[in-house]
Amino acid sequence: MSFPWAKHYEPTHPFMQWMDQKLPLPRLVYNAIGAGYPVPRNLNYFWNFGVLAGAALVIQIVTGIVLAMHYAANGAVAFDSVEHIMRDVNSGWFLRYAHANGATMFFIVVYLHIFRGLYFGSYKAPREMVWLLGVVIFLLMMATAFMGYVLPWGQMSFWGAQVITGFFSAIPVVGEPIRQWLLGGFAPDNAALNRFFSLHYLLPFVIAAVIILHIWALHIPGSSNPTGVEVKDEQDTVPFHPYYTAKDGFGLAIFLIVFAVLLFFAPNMLAEPVNYVPANPLSTPAHIVPEWYFWPFYAILRAFTVDFLWVPAKLWGVIAMFSSILLLFILPWLDNSPVRSTTYRPLYKWFFWLLMFDIVILGICGMKPAAEPWVRMGQIASAYYFAHFLIILPIVSRIERPLPLPNSITEAVLAKHKAA
Amino acid sequence: MAVVETDPSANAGMEDGVRRRDFINIAAVSFAGVGVVAVALPLVNQMNPSADVLALASIEVDLSAIQPGQAIKTSWRKQPIFIRNLTPAEIEDAKKVDVGGLRDPESLEARTKPGKENWLITLGVCTHLGCVPLGAAAGELRGDFGGYFCPCHGSHYDTAARIRKGPAPKNLVVPEYAFTSDTVVQIG
Ligand code: HEM
Ligand code: FES
Numbered sequence: 001m002s003f004p005w006a007k008h009y010e011p012t013h014p015f016m017q018w019m020d021q022k023l024p025l026p027r028l029v030y031n032a033i034g035a036g037y038p039v040p041r042n043l044n045y046f047w048n049f050g051v052l053a054g055a056a057l058v059i060q061i062v063t064g065i066v067l068a069m070h071y072a073a074n075g076a077v078a079f080d081s082v083e084h085i086m087r088d089v090n091s092g093w094f095l096r097y098a099h100a101n102g103a104t105m106f107f108i109v110v111y112l113h114i115f116r117g118l119y120f121g122s123y124k125a126p127r128e129m130v131w132l133l134g135v136v137i138f139l140l141m142m143a144t145a146f147m148g149y150v151l152p153w154g155q156m157s158f159w160g161a162q163v164i165t166g167f168f169s170a171i172p173v174v175g176e177p178i179r180q181w182l183l184g185g186f187a188p189d190n191a192a193l194n195r196f197f198s199l200h201y202l203l204p205f206v207i208a209a210v211i212i213l214h215i216w217a218l219h220i221p222g223s224s225n226p227t228g229v230e231v232k233d234e235q236d237t238v239p240f241h242p243y244y245t246a247k248d249g250f251g252l253a254i255f256l257i258v259f260a261v262l263l264f265f266a267p268n269m270l271a272e273p274v275n276y277v278p279a280n281p282l283s284t285p286a287h288i289v290p291e292w293y294f295w296p297f298y299a300i301l302r303a304f305t306v307d308f309l310w311v312p313a314k315l316w317g318v319i320a321m322f323s324s325i326l327l328l329f330i331l332p333w334l335d336n337s338p339v340r341s342t343t344y345r346p347l348y349k350w351f352f353w354l355l356m357f358d359i360v361i362l363g364i365c366g367m368k369p370a371a372e373p374w375v376r377m378g379q380i381a382s383a384y385y386f387a388h389f390l391i392i393l394p395i396v397s398r399i400e401r402p403l404p405l406p407n408s409i410t411e412a413v414l415a416k417h418k419a420a
Numbered sequence: 421m422a423v424v425e426t427d428p429s430a431n432a433g434m435e436d437g438v439r440r441r442d443f444i445n446i447a448a449v450s451f452a453g454v455g456v457v458a459v460a461l462p463l464v465n466q467m468n469p470s471a472d473v474l475a476l477a478s479i480e481v482d483l484s485a486i487q488p489g490q491a492i493k494t495s496w497r498k499q500p501i502f503i504r505n506l507t508p509a510e511i512e513d514a515k516k517v518d519v520g521g522l523r524d525p526e527s528l529e530a531r532t533k534p535g536k537e538n539w540l541i542t543l544g545v546c547t548h549l550g551c552v553p554l555g556a557a558a559g560e561l562r563g564d565f566g567g568y569f570c571p572c573h574g575s576h577y578d579t580a581a582r583i584r585k586g587p588a589p590k591n592l593v594v595p596e597y598a599f600t601s602d603t604v605v606q607i608g
Contacts, residue, residue: 159551163572166549170589185473187498187545195467282493282500282544284551288572302573305587312589314548370574 002031003038003222005234032219038237039244040225042413046120047223047244048251049113054211055252056106059259061204063099064148071151073197075190078153079278097267103145104270105259107293110141119352121228121340126221128332133214135328137207142294142325144203147196149291150188156272158279159288161188161196167301170318187281227412228340229405236409287369295366296359300324302370303382320382327389334389337397339405347400348393355388478608480600483539491556493544496607500544501595502556502568503605506579511537513566514580524591528580531594541597541605542581546570548588553577568592 009030011017020027030036070089072081085092114134117123123131146164150157165182169175184191222231231237238244262269270292274285290298304316311319339345342352358381365378406412479496481503486492491504506514514528528537544552548570554560555568555577563569563576565584570577575586582591597607 163549163551169550180469181467183469184467185469185498187550189473189498191470191473281498282495282552284572286571288551302587305574313587314589317587370572375574 006038007036034241035239037240039240040409041238042225042409044226046116049109051248052109052255059102063095073194075193082152097263101262119342122224123332124340129217137210140207147200150196153279154275155277155285156275167318170315232408296362297321299362299366299378300382303379334393335397339402344403348396351392358384480606482604484603493556500552502542502544504540506538510579523583531580542592542594547590548575
C-alpha cells in the first residue's frame with residue numbers, strides 16, 4: 001500500500017518505458033525506496049538502523065564469500081587455514097578482520113534497531129508482523145554468528161560449540177540423541193565443523209529472504225515515527241527519495257567511519273585471546289565466555305543453580321534463556337497501551353530505562369566468571385527481566401495516564417520548531 | 421475450472437457428495453506426502469554420527485604408574501576420560517555420604533568394580549554443558565568436595581565424581597569398562 005498522494009511512476013525515456021512493460025523492476029524500486037514512497041517527515045536518526053543493518057548484512061556476505069575461498073572446514077587444518085588467511089593471503093587480514101568486526105557492527109546496529117522499536121512502540125498494531133519477522137531475523141542472526149565463531153577452530157570456538165550444543169542435552173530423554181544428531185558425534189569434531197560451515201554459508205541468504213518479507217510487511221502500514229501518531233495527510237510525509245535516501249546515506253557514512261576505526265585501530269578489542277590457541281578437546285579454558293552480543297543471555301542461562309519444581313537447574317537455565325528471546329514474540333500483546341511512543345508514557349518511561357539498565361547488568365554478569373557477586377546479581381537481574389515483560393508491562397499499560405498526544409505529525413513538528 | 425464444475429459428466433458416479441475428483445486429489449496429495457517423508461528421512465538421518473565415528477575404538481590403559489591420590493586424563497571417542505586412584509581417606513569420604521540425599525543417588529560401590537573401588541573411571545565431561553572439569557591433573561582445583569570442579573558454571577563433584585553443588589544435573593558418567601588384568605583396564 002501507499003498513501004493516495006504518493007507520486008506515480010511515469011517513465012519518459014523510451015528504454016525505461018520498454019523496461020516497465022517487460023520487467024517493472026524500476027517501478028518497484030521507485031515505489032519502495034524512491035519518490036513514490038511517502039514517509040513521515042519527522043523520522044529521527046533511530047530510523048537509520050534498519051538500512052544500516054541491511055548494509056551490515058551485505059558486508060558480511062561479501063567478506064564471507066571471499067573468506068570461504070581460502071578457508072578449509074576440516075578439524076586438522078581449519079585453524080591453520082585461518083592463520084594462512086591472516087598471514088599469506090593477499091589482503092587476507094583485512095577481509096578476516098572486516099568479517100569478524102562486521103559481525104559486531106551488525107549486532108550493534110540491530111540492537112539499536114530493536115531499541116528503537118521498543119522505545120517508540122513500533123511493535124504495536126498495525127506493525128506486529130514487522131516485529132515478529134524482526135525477531136525471526138534476530139534468532140537467525142544469533143545462529144549464524146554462533147556457527148561462524150566455531151569455524152576458526154580455536155579453543156573458544158571448540159568449547160563454545162560444546163557448551164551451546166550442550167543446551168540440547170538438557171531436554172529430557174531425547175536431549176542427548178538430539179545433541180549427537182546436531183554434532184554428528186559425541187563431541188564437536190569434523191562432522192560438526194563441516195555442517196556448521198555449510199549452514200553458516202546458507203543462513204545469511206535465509207536472513208536476506210526474511211528481510212524482504214520484513215520490509216514488505218512494513219510497507220503496508222508504512223513506517224511509524226517518533227510521536228507514534230499515524231500519518232493523516234500529505235503534509236505529514238515527505239517522499240523517501242531524496243529526503244531519506246540522503247539521511248540514510250549520511251548515516252551510512254558515519255557507520256562506515258566507526259567500522260573503519262574499529263577495524264583498523266582495534267580489530268582484536270572484542271576478540272578472546274584464547275581463541276588464538278588451537279582447539280584442544282582435553283582442556284577447557286579457565287573461563288568460557290561467548291561473544292559480547294550473547295552476554296545477557298548467557299547470564300540468564302547461568303542464573304539457575306538449584307533444582308526446583310522437579311525440574312533440574314540445567315533445564316531451567318536453558319528454558320529461561322530461550323524464553324527471554326521468545327518473549328519478544330508476544331510483546332505486542334503484553335503491552336496494551338494504545339500509545340506507541342514512550343515519550344508520551346510518563347510511568348512506563350521509568351520502567352523502560354530500568355529494563356535497559358537491567359540488560360546492561362545482565363551483560364556484565366554474563367561476561368564475568370561464575371562466582372559471587374555475579375551469580376546473585378545475574379539471578380536478580382534475570383528475575384527482573386521476566387518481571388518487566390510479564391508483570392510490570394501489562395499492569396503499567398493498564399493503569400497509566402498518558403500525556404496528550406499531538407493531533408498530527410505536522411503539529412508536533414511545528415510546535416517543536418516554535419519552541420526552538 | 422468453472423467449465424469443469426458445471427460439466428455434468430464430472431458429477432457422474434457422485435454419491436454422498438463425493439466426487440471421483442476428490443478421491444484423485446486425496447490420493448495424489450497423500451502419495452506426494454509419502455514421497456516427501458521418504459526423501460526427508462535420509463536428509464535428516466545423514467546428520468547422525470557416521471559409521472567411522474560410531475566404530476568405537478576401545479582403548480586399553482595401563483594403571484600401574486598411577487599412585488593413590490593421583491589421576492590421569494586420557495581420551496576415548498574424542499572425549500576426555502579421568503582415571504583416578506582414590507586414597508583410603510577419599511574412599512571413606514565417598515562412603516560417608518547419605519546416598520538418598522544426593523541429586524543423582526549412586527553409591528561408590530555402584531560406580532566402581534568390586535574389589536577395585538579405589539579406581540574411579542569416569543568421562544571428563546561435565547554433565548552440565550560439557551566442559552572438562554578440573555581436578556585430574558596435579559595442583560588443579562578439586563572443588564568443595566575434593567573430587568572435581570567445573571569452572572565453567574561452578575559444578576562441584578565429590579570423590580566418587582557425584583554432583584554435589586552447582587548446575588550439573590548428573591554424576592560424571594562411568595563408561596563401560598573391564599579390567600583385563602590387575603593393572604590394565606579396557607574402556608569401551
Ligand atoms: C538483519 C537484520 C535487519 C534488517 C536488515 C532490518 C531492516 C529493516 C529496515 C530497512 C526497516 C525500515 C527502516 C527503519 O525503520 O529503520 C526496518 C523496520 C523495522 N524493523 Fe527491522 N531489520 C532487521 C532486524 C530487525 C529486528 C531483529 C527487529 C526486532 C526484533 C526488527 C524490527 C523492526 C520494526 C518493528 C520495524 C518498523 C519500524 C517502524 O517503522 O517504526 N528488525 N527493518
Ligand atoms: S559445564 Fe560444567 S558447570 Fe557448566
